[in-house]
Amino acid sequence: MEVLINLTLNGLATGMLIFLLAAGLTLIFGLMDVLNFAHGGLFAWGAYSGTWIYTSTGSFFAGIAGAILTGLILGLATEKWIIKPVYGNHIQQILITLGLMLVLSEMLKVVWGPNQISASPPSYLAGSWELGNIIIIKYRVFIIAVGLMVFALVQYVLKSTKIGLVVRAGVMDKEMVQSLGINIQKIFMMVFMVGAAMAALGGVLLAPYSGVIYAEMGLEFAILAFIVVVIGGMGSFPGSILAAVLVGLSGSFMAYYVPSLSLAVNMLLMSAVLIFRPQGLFGLKG
Amino acid sequence: MTVQLRLNEVETHIGQYHIIQGVSFEVRKGEVTVLLGRNGAGKTTTLRTIMGLNPASSGTIHYKGEDISRLPTFTVAQKGIGYVPEDQGIFSGLTVEENMKVAMKNDNDSTKERLELILVLFPDLKKFWKKPGGLLSGGQKQMLSIARAYINDNDLLLIDEPSKGLAPIVVEKVMETIMEMKEKTTIVLVEQNFMMASTVGDRFYIIDDGRTVSNGPMKLLKEDEEMRRKYLGIA
């Protein structure tokens, strides 16, 4: 029982981190048809900048705010200077975002050095609660709570505001949205920035969770996020959280019971989706 | 009579294809101008070029005297041009209400007034108000698309083949609506259905192989069987 609860919490926490990365990917893809291969780089930049602020100010929340700000700024710059110039050309987009990924992760090493950086949760989130003989690690619960909050917030904006309405309409038919007098470029930019900020938030939350951060973590998590986006359906926001939790849980359970197969299971799941339902389990378009 | 919209020797390329090779026409205020021509002649692309969806590669488009030929789509729309595309462009996952809301520029009294008028014109929309647009029938989608273009204070509507794929009785309903809207706004209509075109249209232009080849008052075309056969394949 204890093991089961711990594995579940662990899987949910990892799932939430992947969700924060995948949500941006899927929204950006849905709206602009851009698959941003640099998204993992934004995640890693969030982790580094946030951890740096956290350790130098001592305030974890300042770190989180810093990471989000970094995400917004990098998102803005990326959309303006990298994505926009090659808008409409798929192959160029794919190639250029991967190039950006490369530059972003190398720049991390230039700014913060090539070595791993360690991080730990602030005192009020460290340690665990004991319920009988079940030990619940506080920080995991914190990550799950933050993930759910972000999901609820984005879902609220999408469902209940005019801008969310426009984003949803844009995912379905970009041309029509513009024909109705809406500047979709502006919407793109905002969505891109929000997506980047979510990725950066995921990065800074990961740091104390895994204990160390390193430049390559961006790519590692990005691969998981891609799997999630395929399984959840490209462009489906609710799909991204469901698939992220699925991947997080399967990763955590498999790592415990059949460690050698943990990544393989997700890959198999993705392959099955690609064969039988390429639009994803919850997706609208393929 | 004031000219609302004027196209002058407009050419449009899509990729390597030269679709529009010289389209010129004038749309007079308060009239329904019908673009006629065979399938693939370039009528739809002409409307898309006006909207900036397939920008013109040469020539000019003036709306109320202002050159709009290089403006992005959303600015063209903001100038007061409403667009009803051939495939209706309904956001299938959004409800009818949400479809209307995306289009509404503001929430003032005149918008509300128009909305009331629309719901009188199209009672079906009221019935399906909270249902997703994807569930509507072809005719209802057409109504929704027209309603969406009409909800704002637009001075010009571009309507692309509203009768396509609709049952005759529904076509009649669409026709009535256009006649009704004509009281308040100028309309450019692309139409294959000659019965409809000749009923609602004041003036026609024929587009053939990407060029405007003939024009005049609708009455003229009604009488000229030869021209109808030559360009439209109908007698």
Next chain:
Amino acid sequence: MKQLMGNRMNAVYLAVAIFLIILPFVYESRTLLILLTQVFIFAIFAMSYDILLGYTGIVSFGHAMFFGIGAYTVGVFMKRFEPTVPNLLLSILVTILLTALVSYVLGLLTLRLKSHFYAMLTMAVAGLFLVLAEKWRTVTYGNDGFTFRVPDMLKDRTDFYLICLVSMIAVFALLKRFTNSPLGRVLQAIRENEQRTESLGYSVLHYKVIASVVSGILAGMSGILYAISLRFVNTSVFTMDITLDALLMTIIGGVGTLVGAIIGAGLIEFAHHWLTELAKVHWIFERWIIFFGIIYILAVMFFPMGIVGTLRNIKFKGKKEKQQKAGEKIAS
């Protein structure tokens, strides 16, 4: 005219080939020899990538997996069994089978979907191979990898240099023929306009899968040569860095030209070597990849044809303008 230019290019290729063949006999530098060997190996790898990206318009982000399959296959064969020539040939055969199988399945799965699916799936599968190489310790010895002995005939550095050079020339000639064949023309038609090719009655998926398999097998071959050159293999052969090398080489050199891939391989390998040397002067050069990353981004944005393609375009434009002028004269 085209014939003449073709002949002139062939003369240049021949001169360069002869120069490279006699080089080790007149100029003795072990460092240069090893560096050039690396260039030849990566040129094969980059050319295999060019078949996908440049000739068919497919983006793969997991090309390292084929490279790695080749490297590990030959390594395992040489380590587990005797390092003899028959065993080497056997390992080549196994590499062909494995790479063909993997590229076939991957291609069939995703090439019918939009381009980013293939990019994503290959990236993920390459990641899977990396994990496999790390975890399957009984065979791969994990992260640290293992050293192995090679057949006697491959031991001499100069001989191996020549083998790699000849392999590169052979692959170049082979792919030149392949891309100029009717099949190669279909691939290029797919790159230009997939829908039109499909509507002309070609099964696009079928041809894309062929390109994917040819490319995968050749990448496997370059992996074999790479492992033999080091007599050592570890998990680095499966990393993203290897795929990035192929990308940088083809993009900077020029996509869809083959010779661009060779030039790109030379540039990147030499630059890598020099900049690593420079790292002793200033640490920033240790991050040399940043410079290439930036050049790469600028190239994708402004010179999507790369060095060779851009040069060719300039030439071609000049000629086209002349032709146009001549045409105008006739018309008037």
